[in-house]
Amino acid sequence: MTTPRNARQRNDSGGVAFVGAGPGDPGLLTLRAVEALNGADVVVIDETVPHQILEHAPELVEVVDVSVDDAGVALTASARGRRVAQAAKNGRRVVRLLEGDPFSHPTGSDEVLSCVKGGIPFEVVAGVATSTAVPTHAGIPLVSGRRRSAQLIDVGGKIDLHSCTADTLVFTGITEQLADVAQGLVDAGRVPSTPIAVVTRGSTVEQQTLVSTLADVVGAVKAAKTEGPYVLVVGDAVEYRDSLSWFETKPLFGWRVLVPRTKEQAGSLTAALRKSGAVPEEVPTISVEPPRNPQQIDKAVRGMVEGRYEWIAFTSFNALRAVKEKLVGYGLDARALSGLKVAAVGEKTAEALRAWGVEPDLVPSGEQSAMGLLADWPPYDEVLDPINRVFLPRADIATETLAAGLSEMGWEVDDVTAYRTVRAAPPPAATREAIKTGKFDAVLFTSSSTVRNLVGIAGKPHANTVIACIGPATAKTAEEHGLRVDVMAPEPSVELLAEAVADFGASRRASLLEAGEPLLRPSQRRRSASRRKSAQ
Template sequence: MSAFVSLIGAGPGDPGLLTLRGKAALEAADVVLYDYLASPELLRYAPQAERIFVGKKGFSEYISQEDINRLIVEKALEDGGKRVARLKGGDVFVFGRGGEEAEACLEAGIPFEVVPGISSAIAAAAYAGIPITHREAGSSFAVLTGNEMLRDDERLDYRAYAGIDTLVFLMGVRTLPRIVEKLLAAGKDPGTPAATIQWGTTPRQRAVSGPLADLPRLVQEAGIEAPAVTVVGEVARYRARLRWFDRGTLFGRAVAVTRTREGNSRLGDLLRQRGARVLEVPLIRHEGPQDPQTLYRTLSEVANGAYRWLLFTSQQGVSATFAALDEMGFDARALAGTLVAAVGPATARELEARGVRPDFVPSQPGALHLGRELPARPEQAVLHLTSQLAEDALERSLEERGLTLARVEAYRTLPAEVSEEARAELAEAEMVTLASGSAARAFAALAGTDFPVAVMGPQTEAAAREVGFARIVAASEPSLEALVEAVERGLNS
């Protein structure tokens, strides 16, 4: 492996604004150096990597730029060469000192790439409903740094900028009074529309707007602090008309998403689209079976036609089964002589993604419905590949019909290791989503039941009530979209 550095613009705060190239670079990284303004949620794309926080906040530097440059080089050259991802808020080269980091790589002889990011100069304004340019209000703009106002040898000639239609100031909250003073002295109209946006593109976004001359007072009264972007120009008038992000049905509401699978959370993405502040809480982790040889032997029997029906009651069961088939040198063709049933649409989609269309899915999701409706006969052998914590509802419902179920462990379900930081965030949750009975039990064990919860499916609702949740909102149908609607009902009722 050879040394390589990716300088990645993380975007302005919304994790959904990371570029596809940035995501790919994170997935390939051995080490990630991330800063204060890069969303921590982006680290989910690099679970394999060593993570090092090199953040700078406001005017208090936790680590100098020179030390960051040195660390990038050291990590890239470590152990014969590593792939280092330097994750920076906004864009790498827009007041991000990415040029200095690139020069450090060049001087050390380390190959590097620059992955541009969406700058907060444009994105924060857009999320506040302010177009940086508009045919009727502005055809030119300039992006400036408010930090220049702290220098004794001020470099900015405000007379040169006063005639530009739109001015965008980054890192300028502390120096805003002086910025406004200089603009007015340079001839800018005191009544020029202006706005300051804090934490733009995130559920913490706040903004104030008004005449340029009044903006410092308005910002102080609102308690707006860094990180913030200030926009000065006629385009700022459009906020009243085009404001969209902070009008989302869940804007700013804290919703805990309990994850029982590794990887990204589509539910979290749907909630973010409505403005929610998503607290992703992994409750369960999965490991291979305690006795893999039994699983391999059973799958060999499946390939030889020993079972008429193969049942899947979770997406993880599908993943684990196909991982085992791959280790054995098999693929989906090993199931060709077996009828396959899925407990619900999500599990069915997981099978279809692997080239297997289920022969049966019950009218309603759930192990109980699968057991009652499965079109199997008593003489047919039925196999259930599941975890060691599988509920017995499926087995009981099949036994009532005279069917015998063989159950084999395909994976193990274990409690996740939840950080103290994640536990502290849970205290802020206004609603918790539960998509399975195992999630209900795991969350209750982790944080108790004194939370309102939105649940998906009757079995999840029953499990939630059984462990002690009292404030429950049920989704109208077994889909993530319906679960989001349940969250909205619960929080807005």
């Protein structure tokens, strides 16, 4: 962190990190930006910074918004700088988030100078600049072939458009100036048929790109009812978009997808959906609670520590968590499982065991389920197995498939309720309304209980919503509840489920293109059809 020459010597680690927040996608933060946020006492934001970025800051971090003053008037650059400097008093570590790159931001350098004047240590964390990232996400190269020059212009005041002579021009910060810029470029010598791309909400899954010409762009934007601020890309490079568009052509681009699982459970599924361009929203349908009578699990865990069992079989992450919590309560850790053979119902549970420091002895080689685990489980051998008992911690509503199968193989099974699954509280009214009226493009069900519980707490998804299920049993439950199943994973895996939905989206997109129909999402087609019907 640079210390200005007039800064007082400090004995603490306070100061300000001016961090580039990127163009809008939180995934474009640099590693250094995340590191700075992790250590922040105060985060200073304005209206252009996505609030999802605050997820990288400590839970109790103080957030200061410098968009406007108490009267609702936009703060000047110097006023913002003073508030940033004030936040850094008393040795506090401040992160000032600025859209794009700090030194490309309209007020960035002025805010930094406020720290220089106040003798406050600072550093500048470079970010992904809006002026380069947005054209890239729109599939428009700034330099290509013989077009080697590009000019980046932030519209913060009056512009001499006669000086904008590069092959490709990128304008940022455009709001009401669109008509003036388009006409001004024509007056400066650009031909009216010059291609122009108008991009809104660039780099996010709400990105929209409208391609027109300087002569027609104002009318096109009005017709599309597209609202700013805009990023404009002007020049023949816009024509590359037909071939190089990669972001808006993702199979689930902009799809609002409901995931009826908790945030902890849905991690890998939501990550896979985001890669396909979707906007996942987690809605918990199940709440995990301790068993009503904990004596059985307490006795089993003590027996495990005392060497009562040959095997322990974890059939879910929640079962593993329940056992871990009991061991921690006794002042023990993963070493309590030493000498035990450990089985995991699938790779996700196995990964959780490894993260705890336990390498499972048995993971299904085929189907990742209780049946798959049984297929690979060795029968009891009184010569090879010194103990014939298996500890099976599970949910209160789990089937007895594994316990029954192990008993048939000669094992004595302690089938223990480790946790209860109860229906979660209903989601907010806005979410329930969105589910019923088709504002979600797809719903992904990962178990029969998620179907039953979602319908129970929020109502049945709209008929136009795409329904995806992880396997045949879940699909059967969905159909029993009157839902049309559109997608089913080839195997019971959340990653394969996300992949199957992406394939469905890609196939649907190709069909719409072939038919010459507009590329509307399932939720948009429903509203569009309603408008046409009312117009008739």
